[in-house]
Amino acid sequence: MGKRDDLIAKYAKDLEEKCDMKPDMKLLTAVTIACGPSIYNNDSSTVSATQKKELETVKKSFLIKKLGLKDTPKLDEGLDAVMEIYGRSVRKKYRAVVYYLLVKHFRKASMFK
Secondary structure (H helix, E strand, C coil): CCHHHHHHHHHHHHHHHCCCCCCCHHHHHHHHHHCHHHHHCCCCCEECCCCHHHHHHHHHHHHHHHCCCCCCHHHHHHHHHHHHHHCCCCCCEEHHHHHHHHHHHCCCHHHHC
16 A cells, blocks of 8 residues: 555544544545645644634635635535534544545535546
């Protein structure tokens, strides 16, 4: 297994243990690939839910640019729901897992098939 495969396995484990859901491995792999090289960097591989600026970046770069969603209060509600699912007390929230949860929340899985 390569490094990306190891990371995908780690993300799947997070989804099972912290989010209490069985991941769609094809979708998780596609979302992870869409994250690009950020998954290999310690700082950019995670999302800080407590930093407003970080959440704005996720909203603008992923939800609006990548998923093509309109900038409405629904985006903030979706981000909030995803952080709740992942667990507010979980300090290390992997970017690929957050993006996967957002894709599921906004029903945009078809974009990654």
